[in-house]
Each structure stands twice: as C-alpha cells, then as structure tokens.
Amino acid sequence: MSSKKPKPLISSRSHDRCPVCGEISYSLGGMHPQCAVRRADEKRMKGLKRKSAAIKKPKSFGGVRPWERLCPNCKTVQHVRKKVCACGHEFPVRAGTRTDEGNHD
Ligand SMILES: [Zn+2]
Numbered sequence: 717m718s719s720k721k722p723k724p725l726i727s728s729r730s731h732d733r734c735p736v737c738g739e740i741s742y743s744l745g746g747m748h749p750q751c752a753v754r755r756a757d758e759k760r761m762k763g764l765k766r767k768s769a770a771i772k773k774p775k776s777f778g779g780v781r782p783w784e785r786l787c788p789n790c791k792t793v794q795h796v797r798k799k800v801c802a803c804g805h806e807f808p809v810r811a812g813t814r815t816d817e818g819n820h821d
C-alpha cells in the first residue's frame with residue numbers, strides 16, 4: 717500500500733522569481749533581501765551620480781594652493797620656494813631638491 721506520496725516540502729507554486737536578479741527566491745515577497753538592498757542602492761546611486769557631477773572636490777587643506785604651504789609655526793601661508801618663513805621657521809628641504817649647501821660665498 718503505497719498510494720500516498722510524500723508531498724514536497726516546498727511546492728512549485730511558491731517559487732517566486734526575484735524581480736531583481738531573476739533567480740528563484742524563497743523569501744517573502746519573492747525578492748532576495750540583498751537584491752532589495754541592491755535595487756535601493758542602484759536608485760540611490762543614480763541620484764548620487766547626478767548630484768556628484770555638480771559637487772566639486774573640496775580644496776586642499778586650509779585653502780593652501782599647490783605653490784603654497786602653511787608654516788607650522790606661525791600658520792601663515794608661504795610660497796613653496798621660500799626656505800625660511802618670516803617668523804624664522806625653516807622649512808624642511810625635500811631630498812633631491814637641495815641646492816648648493818656649501819655657503820662658501
Ligand atoms: Zn534576487
């Protein structure tokens with residue numbers, strides 16, 4: 717007597733396809749939680765892309781331009797070619813950019 721077949725735990729009717737990735741999902745609502753997040757992210761990214769186009773990169777620290785640097789001693793902006801600040805602070809000379817060190821003249 718084996719007329720009774722065991723029913724599958726999950727019937728094929730409950731196989732909903734995720735609208736995001738198209739894979740079968742057993743989640744409530746038929747959408748993978750991660751896919752729901754991804755879709756929400758994509759929407760947000762689209763909005764961000766539009767916005768970010770208008771947003772410019774913030775200027776370098778303290779509004780110092782590439783040819784300027786900030787004296788750590790008196791906090792004034794000095795030209796990069798200046799070796800000594802008006803306050804007397806000596807800027808460290810980068811290796812390779814040293815000029816004649818022998819002050820023999
Ligand atoms: Zn999915």
Ligand SMILES: [Zn+2]
Binds near residue numbers: 792803
């Ligand atoms: Zn200074």
